[in-house]
Amino acid sequence: MSLEAFHHSEPLTLGVELELQLVNTHDYDLAPYAEDMLRLMHKTPLPGSVVPEMTNSMIEISTGVCHSSSEVLGQLTQIRDALVKSADKLNIAVVGGGTHPFQQWHERRIYDKPRFQELSQLYGYLSKQFTIFGQHVHIGCPDADAALLMLHRMSRYIPHCIALSASSPYVQGQDTAFDSARLNSVFAFPLSGRAPCVLTWSEFEQYFDKMTHTGVVKSMKDFYWDIRPKPEYGTIEIRVFDTPLTIERAAALAGFVQSLAAWFLAEQPFTPCEDDYLVYTYNRFQACRFGLDAVYVDPATGAHMPLREHILQTLDHIARHAGSHGASGALHILRGETALGQNDARWLRERQREEQLLAEVSRQAALRFRGQPL
Numbered sequence: 167m168s169l170e171a172f173h174h175s176e177p178l179t180l181g182v183e184l185e186l187q188l189v190n191t192h193d194y195d196l197a198p199y200a201e202d203m204l205r206l207m208h209k210t211p212l213p214g215s216v217v218p219e220m221t222n223s224m225i226e227i228s229t230g231v232c233h234s235s236s237e238v239l240g241q242l243t244q245i246r247d248a249l250v251k252s253a254d255k256l257n258i259a260v261v262g263g264g265t266h267p268f269q270q271w272h273e274r275r276i277y278d279k280p281r282f283q284e285l286s287q288l289y290g291y292l293s294k295q296f297t298i299f300g301q302h303v304h305i306g307c308p309d310a311d312a313a314l315l316m317l318h319r320m321s322r323y324i325p326h327c328i329a330l331s332a333s334s335p336y337v338q339g340q341d342t343a344f345d346s347a348r349l350n351s352v353f354a355f356p357l358s359g360r361a362p363c364v365l366t367w368s369e370f371e372q373y374f375d376k377m378t379h380t381g382v383v384k385s386m387k388d389f390y391w392d393i394r395p396k397p398e399y400g401t402i403e404i405r406v407f408d409t410p411l412t413i414e415r416a417a418a419l420a421g422f423v424q425s426l427a428a429w430f431l432a433e434q435p436f437t438p439c440e441d442d443y444l445v446y447t448y449n450r451f452q453a454c455r456f457g458l459d460a461v462y463v464d465p466a467t468g469a470h471m472p473l474r475e476h477i478l479q480t481l482d483h484i485a486r487h488a489g490s491h492g493a494s495g496a497l498h499i500l501r502g503e504t505a506l507g508q509n510d511a512r513w514l515r516e517r518q519r520e521e522q523l524l525a526e527v528s529r530q531a532a533l534r535f536r537g538q539p540l
Contacts, residue, residue, distance in 0.1 A: 168374075168378075169375070169397065170397045171397060172313065172395070173397060175231075175306035175307065175399060176231075176306050177431060178233075178306055178424055178427055178491060179232065179233055179305070180231070180237075180423070180424055181228065181230070181232065181303070181304035181399070182228065182229045182232070182238050182242065182302070182304070182416060182420050183226055183228040183229075183301065183302040184227050184228075184242070184416055185224055185225075185226045185299040185409055186224065186226070186261065186262065186299060186535075187261040187262070187263065187299055188203060188223050188224065188253070188258055188259075188261075189223075189258060189261055190258055191257055191259055194261075194525040194529050194532070195269055195525075196269045198275060199222075199223070199258050200224060201218075203216075203249070203252055203253065203256065204217070204218060206252035206255060206256070210252075213230045213245070214228040214241060214245060215227070216228075216245065216249075218279060218282075219277065220277060220282050220285070221275060221276055221293075221297045222276075222277045223274065223297065227245045227249070229241040229242060229245075232420075234491060234492040235417045235421030235493050235495075235496040236417070236492055238417040238420045239414065239417035242413040242416060246260075246537070259529075259536075260532065261528060261532045261535055262409045262410050262412065262534070263299060263333045263408070263409060263411055263510065263531055264299050264346060264347070264409055265298055265299065265336060265347060266528070267524040267528060268336065268338065268524045270338065271297060274294040274297050276294070281387075292351075295351050295354075299334075300406075300409055301407035301409050301416055301419065302404065302405050302407070304399060304402070304403050305401055305402055305423055305427045306399075306400060306401050307402060308431070310367035310395075310397070311365070311366050311367050313367075313400075313402050314364065314370060315365060315438065316431070318361075318363060318438030319430045319435070320402070320404060320430070321360065321442065322442060323480065324393070324449070325460060325462055326480060327406050327419070328349065328406050328407075328454055329345065329346075329457045329474075329477065329509065330477065330509060331406075331409075331410055331419055331510070332408055332457045333409065333410060333511055334346050334347045334348035335511045336524060339524060343455070344455050345454065345455070345512075346408050347454070349406060352390060352405075357390050357391070358392075359391060359392065359447075360391060361389070361391045361392075361393060361394060361395075363438065363442070370395070374386075392404070392405055392406045393405065393406075406450075407419055411510045411514075411534045412535065413535075413537075414499070415510070418495075418496040421492075421495075421496025422500060424491055425484040425487050425491065425497060426480075428484070429483070432487060441465070442465040443465075444465065448463060456473075457509055457512070458474045458477070458507050458509055459474065460474075461473065462476045464476075474505075477500075477504050478504055481497050481504070514531070517530055517531075
């Protein structure tokens with residue numbers, strides 16, 4: 167199978183996907199209500215889509231093509247409000263967060279869809295452990311070569327994306343000591359990690375042809391990379407974000423991606439190379455483990471500095487581009503919480519310290535998702 171042609175998209179447009187938890191309102195464990203939710207949601211005209219995910223206690227929502235983070239927020243608000251209404255009819259709740267804090271993976275059931283069943287046969291128990299929840303952000307690119315340059319430039323800022331979105335400290339009822347434990351599950355898949363450092367689409371086509379020739383890969387969906395090109399949309403897709411606890415933060419993260427991408431396109435600030443990836447896995451681990459308290463190693467200079475400090479510097483650096491695309495408010499939200507060392511993982515831990523009951527933490531997280539004050 168040959169690689170699909172890279173389609174045209176309007177540069178710097180956005181698309182956001184959120185994978186969400188469905189929980190019962192008795193003990194706030196995951197509940198197998200995806201099919202019922204989809205049936206109810208299909209009765210309501212909405213932007214974007216609502217589709218099943220790997221196991222039947224998950225759903226994925228997505229926006230249509232948006233031009234700004236405020237438009238992302240507007241569409242997510244419409245979808246969120248419809249989700250909450252449907253969930254109330256089923257006496258369940260919808261929750262953000264990168265992991266459910268105490269669900270048991272062996273209790274999960276694979277959603278009855280051919281691709282999910284095929285993946286279950288291939289990956290065994292990893293498929294049920296893939297009951298994790300992420301935010302994906304698509305950003306429109308001028309052309310295929312520009313998409314690859316943007317992908318590799320964006321790779322320097324993957325730790326920033328991880329730390330800003332981290333919301334998965336708990337797994338199977340235990341504090342993992344990671345801010346984003348979710349990505350450990352993703353990394354278990356053989357085609358995860360980083361994309362190959364090729365900078366032209368013709369080189370990428372050659373790579374794809376070699377991979378399909380091995381029989382390991384059939385389509386771009388088989389790559390679980392942190393960032394991957396999506397030629398059918400004319401975008402690159404950043405996949406390392408945990409699903410935030412609120413749609414406001416999800417929209418702010420989309421604004422961050424758009425502002426970075428605008429900087430890359432306007433100034434072409436550096437030329438990516440393979441050496442950029444010497445510290446990639448280390449930086450990725452640091453951000454997953456320590457969140458905003460991580461150490462960041464600059465790929466260009468080898469200098470070590472607090473990731474929080476580098477995020478704040480980056481937000482200041484891209485502020486002018488954010489203003490041009492209506493993302494100043496998004497960056498203001500992220501700057502304020504970064505300065506305080508606050509992300510969703512910290513909020514979840516603070517609630518658990520106070521409540522000493524993860525079910526109550528999930529209940530409060532469900533209220534946060536629906537926009538209800540605690």
